[in-house]
Amino acid sequence: MQTRSRVLPAWLAGAVALLSLLIVAACYPAVSAGEIIRFEGQWLPQLGLNFTLRLDGFAWMFAMLITGIGFLVVVYARYYMSEDDPVPRFFSFLLAFMGAMLGIVISGNVILLSVFWELTSIFSFLLISYWHNSPAARDGARMALTITGIGGFCLLIGLLLLGNIVGSYDLDKILQSGDIIRGHSLYLPALVFVLLGALTKSAQFPFHFWLPNAMAAPTPVSAYLHSATMVKAGVFLLVRLWPALSGTYEWFWLVGFAGIVTLLLGAYFAMFQQDLKGLLAYSTISHLGLITTLLSLGSPLATVAAIFHMANHATFKASLFMAAGIIDHETGTRDMRRLSGLFRFLPYTATLAMVASAAMAGVPLLNGFLSKEMFFAEAVETHADSILDRILPYVATLAGAFSVTYSLRFIHTVFFGPPPVDLPTEKPHEPPRWMRFPIEFLVVACLIVGIMPAISVGPFLHTAVVSVLGQDTPEYSLSVWHGVNLPLIMSAIALVGGAVLYFLLKDYLSSCEDGPPFLRNIKGQRIFERVLVEVSWRWARLLEQRLGTRSLQPQLRWVVAVGFLAGLLPLYLSGFEPRAFAFSGIDPTFAAIWLIGICLAVGTAYLAKYHRLAALVMLGGVGLIVCITFVWLSAPDLAITQLLVEIVTTVLILLGLRWLPKRTEDSDEKITLQARFRRFRDLALAIGCGIGMTFIAYAVMTMPVPDAIANYFLENAYTKGGGRNVVNVILVDFRGFDTLGEIAVLGVVALTVFALLRRFRPAADSMDVPEQQQIQDRFDEESPNRSSGDTVRDYLLVPSVIMQWFFPIVITFAVYIFMRGHDLPGGGFSAGLTLSIAFLLQYLAGGTRWAEDRIRILPLRWMGAGLLTAVATGVGAWFLGYPFLTSHSRYLEVPLIGKVPAATALLFDLGVFLLVVGSTVLILVALAHQSIRVNRQRTLDAEKAKEA
């Protein structure tokens, strides 16, 4: 099972990746012909937000990299992940990431692009923190998410600005409006925000520090996300928006500065890393800086080089990461101070790694050489005359030399020299055949591209370049030999200089601390953490201390006060005048009823503190008067429901009363002046709200009812819904989906109550057993032929017998209410409540034990059945080709009864009915059971005390 569960997800993920790869590949003929494959689905067209996908040459190239390298990474991870790792989670995140990344490259709408952009940040977070037991993984993941998340937010702002300038979020439209965008006053803010997004994602200075920390992720993740794909999203976006944004002085300075600094710093830092993956991470940063620098130049030729280098870097860096993963896997360490002489153990892997790092260093006949040569050629050219432009050739050569140094170091330290001593693992050996395959494949690709660029990669690159540059596509030649020219001389200087530098630094590097000298102590990470602590802890604490409160009353007071003002303000602004109250036409009976109701409501409020039972009785009285009001004002359905709910609510609160503490008027201490003031303030607030509500209610009720949707329902209830009770038809038919949501909420609440009560620790009873009952129990104990509790039971004998006999009657009544619901007042809700009251009566009549000995109600099953029935009714419509929850009604001829209306809505109502029964019974029974539990607990405690 263990191995199976490890292999199966890998197969599945691999199959998905391979299939995507094939689909993307199949699009090539159309894409290479210059066609843009588009799919457009409406999402929120009012906001200009559509689910638009577009695949052009550049997107195609990226999609191939994503799916292709994705597939190789899956193959590699199949062997890399250990048996203890929860592999399904890993592969599902990886696939999700792949989907999000593909989404970025093929989005045709910039808002959609930003959505996918965020998704890659989230999945990157989940993948970095995959080994979430390690604090480094958690910290790294959090940092990556914070940085790229903030970047993503900035990007969204930038894209919104762009969309605002152009008047459309459609990518094609934005790309065509380059001149408008560059000339617009909002160009600079839009550029800055887009760049913040792109530069954070691509780990460019000064946001580069998250990437080395992200190396706490499993190596396949590092290979895939943090070298080949996700970090490329930033430069991808720069290329994508290149036609729209580039070519200005601001672009050159902002992008160029970030790129050049990153290029140099990344390479410099990479030399001094002791962790293999750290070296590769900084090298990735540096190479991304190279791409960014190329893009900053604003020349079409530089853009060609940038696109070419993206693909090249992805191939050699992914293979190097995988090789580093193998070394880590086999030796148990990635520390270069401990690794040495591994060539004799891992000859194949070593050879592959050597070729890949030669590509990274830019050695001729490998793909890295070609794009680096193009970079050097562009560095020499003058683009925008400035200091940045003039130093570029020197910076480029220096960074090239550094990259030779770290590549050499990687190979020389790890594979050559004396055999390693005291490695964490026993003798390392070559990994399984197929674990090496992805590396082999990528390294062969490096070689083929490096030797025969024009034949192998030429056409694809051309397709990609044309799709970005269009008319501006420059003449360029992909060949290994261009004759002796300045770039070649720069390459030679870099190669020789880098090698010399390595041999000078070798001894220092083999023992030095992690990180470059001097700069070792300045860590972006530490600054980041300090800022994070400052903002999310100190400032937050300060604000909380100043503004927060943990006590409920002030919070509620604010809510009420703000609510009051929010109600008052619009009335005041719109010049509301209370119309003269019309006292004519008042029905005296109705007035008298509500006079009682008002007295009861005030009484409830007054008594709720010290006389809970009285308050509850009065509350019930208010409920009954509300119920009468519903009857009076033509709402029979509401009246029924209100009445039934009143019963269950009262029983519910009665059940809970016993656990509330005893509180009598003389038990409270003296009322302070402060408390008196608080009460006065609350009273004023309450009266203010009451008066406000009176005015608003009166105003609303006396306003002529506009001809809204009511007539639609009234007219169509019978013809379309097949029922005469319009309220019921609305609930189960027209607005069935709402009702489905509501019964789901009901079920969720019932389950929550149930779950809360499972671990419930009731407080001590607030009262002793009543005196009368004590006397009765004593009598029982004294009489020889009576057992304790008999009298109590006999005491309610007559009512309980009546209640038991009521059982079938109430059930029949429930069925009756249910059946007539579609045409007359009734329906699933009220029938469900009625049936639960039937059950409740049995509990009341005989006690929990007695009832459960006789009927076993399984409320959870009722609820499940109800929800399933309701959903199944809705789904049923699909099979007949109608939208979810479409209902159908007709009359059936039933023998003896005659014509019976039968609508599928009735089935839906049955679901409502079942769920209401289940939920109500579950809540009440769960609470009732607590009393038994208390008794049981008390008996156990007494036994324990006796034993002690």
Add this chain to the structure above:
Amino acid sequence: MEIILSIAIGVMTACGVWLILRPRTYQVIIGLSLLSYAVNLFIFGVGGVKTNVPPILSDDVAISTLTDPVPQALVLTAIVIGFATTALFLVVLLASRGLTGTDHVDGRDDRK
């Protein structure tokens, strides 16, 4: 009719607001119940106040005279959900009383 109903709504709102601002959990739960009566009646009242014309179709009553069924449908589910939330709140307050030993809404008696 309208005036009585709106005064009733106002009084119930005032009582409910007063109660939810009190420190004892039981007062709050009763206050919420009163508030929900007020709100339900208010929503119901939005549809207009008519007597003897329930939204039940029959052949001898003109459709246009019937009362608005939409607020009724809204309120019907609100009543049932109101029961559920009352139950949830009751259980929470009982659990809080069991855990903290007090029925103060903050789980501890007034700051001293």
